[in-house]
Amino acid sequence: MTIVRTPEIQLDQVSMLYKTDTTEVLALKDVTVDIKQGEFVSLLGPSGCGKTTLLRIMADLIQPTNGEIKVAGETARTARLAQKYGIVFQSPVLYDWRKVKQNINLPLEMLGVKKAEREDRVDSLLELVGLEDFKDKYPWQLSGGMQQRVAIARALAMEPEILLMDEPFSALDEFSRERLNEELLSIWSKVGSTVVFVTHSIPESIFLSDRVFVLSPHPGRLSSIVDIPLPRPRTQGMRNSPEFFQLISDIRDSFEGV
Numbered sequence: 132m133t134i135v136r137t138p139e140i141q142l143d144q145v146s147m148l149y150k151t152d153t154t155e156v157l158a159l160k161d162v163t164v165d166i167k168q169g170e171f172v173s174l175l176g177p178s179g180c181g182k183t184t185l186l187r188i189m190a191d192l193i194q195p196t197n198g199e200i201k202v203a204g205e206t207a208r209t210a211r212l213a214q215k216y217g218i219v220f221q222s223p224v225l226y227d228w229r230k231v232k233q234n235i236n237l238p239l240e241m242l243g244v245k246k247a248e249r250e251d252r253v254d255s256l257l258e259l260v261g262l263e264d265f266k267d268k269y270p271w272q273l274s275g276g277m278q279q280r281v282a283i284a285r286a287l288a289m290e291p292e293i294l295l296m297d298e299p300f301s302a303l304d305e306f307s308r309e310r311l312n313e314e315l316l317s318i319w320s321k322v323g324s325t326v327v328f329v330t331h332s333i334p335e336s337i338f339l340s341d342r343v344f345v346l347s348p349h350p351g352r353l354s355s356i357v358d359i360p361l362p363r364p365r366t367q368g369m370r371n372s373p374e375f376f377q378l379i380s381d382i383r384d385s386f387e388g389v
């Protein structure tokens with residue numbers, strides 16, 4: 132039996148024109164696409180093709196100049212107010228004076244979750260991201276990869292339906308990045324959120340995703356969608372498989388005007 136998954140994020144003819152006094156940049160032109168509930172999608176493309184702009188539109192941090200976005204059938208604003216989003220940025224944005232557990236606790240405190248429940252949730256989030264032994268450390272005592280895991284745990288604290296990630300591992304070395312790719316998939320398989328992940332890296336997008344949305348610049352547009360049929364769970368060994376190399380080559384061929 133085929134399971135039909137309902138669309139979580141629907142973009143219809145979405146465009147974004149940035150205007151300053153002297154210039155206009157068409158950062159996105161006519162993006163129309165659906166992302167399904169529980170799907171892992173990457174936005175892939177070279178610098179300036181509008182990946183971050185698209186993610187910010189999905190998060191309701193900016194509004195498109197044209198077109199429409201629906202999240203679970205409602206506006207992006209309704210979704211944001213209903214705490215449907217968890218967001219992870221390129222740099223972890225942690226509070227250095229708060230211990231790891233207190234950083235993860237922060238959104239729960241702000242929303243008035245009771246202390247006993249907060250403690251339970253923080254403990255299970257620490258376990259989820261493998262940082263139980265570091266809960267009493269400060270962020271500056273951790274490696275970059277561990278800090279990013281804290282940021283992921285904090286983004287997951289409100290049990291968001293949608294996790295938006297903007298190049299979260301791009302500042303890390305290749306070894307840490309590959310390990311965190313695998314850890315992120317393990318976390319995702321447990322929480323089941325819809326994930327939209329921005330990256331410049333073709334291998335990273337293939338390893339993680341169900342589908343890769345390839346964006347091309349000038350103006351930013353969705354130039355193709357590549358299905359990734361690799362089985363799950365994904366393993367590091369798959370990176371050396373002929374299928375993986377074929378997908379790299381398919382995606383390279385799909386870039387327009389780069």
Ligand SMILES: Nc1ncnc2c1ncn2[C@@H]1O[C@H](COP(=O)(O)OP(=O)(O)OP(=O)(O)O)[C@@H](O)[C@H]1O
Pocket residue numbers: 149150156157158176177178179180181182183184185331351
């Ligand atoms: N606030 C803004 N005002 C004016 N132009 C902007 C603004 N934000 C982005 N742009 C322009 O819009 C285009 C798309 O930018 P965006 O940051 O979305 O691309 P990106 O694909 O995420 O790039 P990168 O990979 O370098 O982060 C770029 O040409 C950028 O200069």
